[in-house]
Amino acid sequence: MEMKISVRNLIEFVHRHGDIVSGGLGTSPKRMEEGTKAHVKIQKQRQKEEVAYEKERYLSYGLSLPEGMFLVDGRADGMVPKSYIEEIKSTYLPLAEITDEYAFLHWAQVMFYGFMHMKEEGLTELRLMLTYYHLEHETERSFEKNVTLKELETFVHGTIETYMAYVREDLAWKKKRNASLKELPFPFSSYRKGQRELAVDVYRTIRQGGKLFAKAPTGIGKTVSTLFPSVKALAEGEADKIFYLTAKGPLKAVAEETMALLEKRTAQVKFLTLTSKEKICVKEEVHCHPEYCERAKGHYDRINECILEILREERTYHKEMILAYAERYQVCPFELSLDLSFFSDVIICDYNYVFDPRVYLKRFFTDIREDYLFLVDEAHNLVDRARDMYSAELSKEEILAAKKLAKPYKYLHRPLSKLNDYFITLRKELEEAQGRRNYFGVSEDLIFLLKDFLQGFEIFQKEVQEDVEGRDVLTNVFFAIHGFLNISELYTEGYVTYEEKVGQDVRLKLFCVDPREILVEVFKRAKASILFSATLSPMRYYVDVLGG
Numbered sequence: 001m002e003m004k005i006s007v008r009n010l011i012e013f014v015h016r017h018g019d020i021v022s023g024g025l026g027t028s029p030k031r032m033e034e035g036t037k038a039h040v041k042i043q044k045q046r047q048k049e050e051v052a053y054e055k056e057r058y059l060s061y062g063l064s065l066p067e068g069m070f071l072v073d074g075r076a077d078g079m080v081p082k083s084y085i086e087e088i089k090s091t092y093l094p095l096a097e098i099t100d101e102y103a104f105l106h107w108a109q110v111m112f113y114g115f116m117h118m119k120e121e122g123l124t125e126l127r128l129m130l131t132y133y134h135l136e137h138e139t140e141r142s143f144e145k146n147v148t149l150k151e152l153e154t155f156v157h158g159t160i161e162t163y164m165a166y167v168r169e170d171l172a173w174k175k176k177r178n179a180s181l182k183e184l185p186f187p188f189s190s191y192r193k194g195q196r197e198l199a200v201d202v203y204r205t206i207r208q209g210g211k212l213f214a215k216a217p218t219g220i221g222k223t224v225s226t227l228f229p230s231v232k233a234l235a236e237g238e239a240d241k242i243f244y245l246t247a248k249g250p251l252k253a254v255a256e257e258t259m260a261l262l263e264k265r266t267a268q269v270k271f272l273t274l275t276s277k278e279k280i281c282v283k284e285e286v287h288c289h290p291e292y293c294e295r296a297k298g299h300y301d302r303i304n305e306c307i308l309e310i311l312r313e314e315r316t317y318h319k320e321m322i323l324a325y326a327e328r329y330q331v332c333p334f335e336l337s338l339d340l341s342f343f344s345d346v347i348i349c350d351y352n353y354v355f356d357p358r359v360y361l362k363r364f365f366t367d368i369r370e371d372y373l374f375l376v377d378e379a380h381n382l383v384d385r386a387r388d389m390y391s392a393e394l395s396k397e398e399i400l401a402a403k404k405l406a407k408p409y410k411y412l413h414r415p416l417s418k419l420n421d422y423f424i425t426l427r428k429e430l431e432e433a434q435g436r437r438n439y440f441g442v443s444e445d446l447i448f449l450l451k452d453f454l455q456g457f458e459i460f461q462k463e464v465q466e467d468v469e470g471r472d473v474l475t476n477v478f479f480a481i482h483g484f485l486n487i488s489e490l491y492t493e494g495y496v497t498y499e500e501k502v503g504q505d506v507r508l509k510l511f512c513v514d515p516r517e518i519l520v521e522v523f524k525r526a527k528a529s530i531l532f533s534a535t536l537s538p539m540r541y542y543v544d545v546l547g548g
């Protein structure tokens with residue numbers, strides 16, 4: 001068998017350390033765009049200086065282990081073959097303040113690429129280069145190291161060996177799981193009317209890939225009819241992971257009961273119910289910062305040991321077990337549950353974790369290397385939920401409230417003042433348009449101002465660590481603006497922009513009327529999707545709007 005992982009995921013799992021700090025700008029559209037531009041700028045500059053410079057070079061390394069072939073791969077930002085390998089990072093941190101601690105994971109990446117290139121070319125020595133580009137000052141600083149193959153081999157093999165401790169537990173589990181599933185009978189003595197047909201259709205869809213829309217009456221036992229063939233498919237190698245997606249809490253309980261029932265009938269399947277951060281957080285407030293939460297402090301120093309013990313000792317991942325381990329290892333229970341989802345066969349969770357661009361599980365869906373199944377329970381709910389998830393709203397009142405609190409921080413106050421002015425102009429225009437209007441498109445001026453605020457917020461996060469007055473309000477506005485920008489990137493023909501004056505307030509909404517186009521893309525993350533409900537009627541409408 002082959003075990004595949006990207007350089008980045010491998011390093012981030014094995015070598016992560018330190019604190020949890022949420023509210024950063026790591027993946028905002030603005031930040032990603034800036035990062036890409038910085039990469040392109042440096043790569044072009046290098047290519048001018050050296051014709052032999054190659055960018056985005058694919059590299060891989062395969063290691064034959066008793067368990068099978070281990071393959072790690074990725075793209076090096078740049079290299080001059082046989083001379084040096086370069087990794088480029090963009091940052092707002094003053095370049096003089098870059099420490100070994102800060103650069104550790106970045107060095108780890110370039111060491112992997114260096115090793116792969118040396119193996120590829122039969123080299124024994126190579127120069128590694130790590131370049132930081134300061135996004136505000138537009139300056140760069142490079143660090144260099146000369147390394148030998150031996151040094152890098154020790155590091156690379158050590159990293160893989162550490163990771164293999166987790167993989168071995170997982171493989172041993174899967175072996176047991178598959179053996180148990182091969183023998184698994186349907187958990188009831190007979191099928192209800194229509195139940196067998198549904199289970200067969202589900203299994204066929206899983207094997208072939210694609211989507212199945214199933215309208216099945218209440219009482220037929222839809223949960224077991226979809227979960228039973230799906231877990232059987234795990235053992236057949238037709239799927240790697242099942243996402244059981246629900247719109248409401250009680251439906252999660254039904255899925256859990258069904259999994260428990262299958263367990264009683266010999267199935268050994270690890271299932272995990274993802275509980276929202278708010279519900280599983282052990283603090284009074286969800287404020288994931290090392291100065292407020294002792295679990296956030298040093299979380300990444302302790303989490304891997306905790307996971308390994310769970311993999312060795314536990315068979316099911318329920319909330320109480322997660323809370324107990326989180327307590328023992330003093331780690332965040334929410335982050336622990338997310339990590340355990342990697343090692344779960346069935347993840348029972350809200351639609352959000354797959355469909356919502358603000359909270360979906362990026363760890364699974366940014367670099368897909370496995371076959372996923374989406375079982376969408378009560379799928380008729382997905383229409384409204386999708387409209388909601390893909391819409392975003394801002395109001396003048398929240399901008400104004402944040403502006404007042406941002407006075408001490410000019411990098412926040414300036415963009416918020418401009419945004420407030422933008423809304424004042426809107427209000428005047430709306431007064432002449434009977435208080436409301438709608439149109440297609442998103443104002444580029446608005447996007448520019450919102451991105452400007454995000455940049456200011458990144459400085460705020462770095463410079464102001466204490467719990468200052470207004471931090472909550474500013475953070476909430478950050479999330480609102482961040483979400484709005486994310487949604488603006490999805491804006492297609494299925495959208496309408498709606499503006500309304502309510503008293504002195506102005507509300508501006510990007511309203512997703514028809515989520516079809518977005519859903520089509522999201523469903524591509526799965527090998528097969530089963531959308532089932534008693535109320536998928538008229539079927540043609542649901543098939544169309546849900547991206548069938």
Ligand code: SF4
Nearest residue numbers: 281287288293296332
């Ligand atoms: S325990 Fe709560 S506050 Fe602490 S890191 Fe986890 S979610 Fe955040």
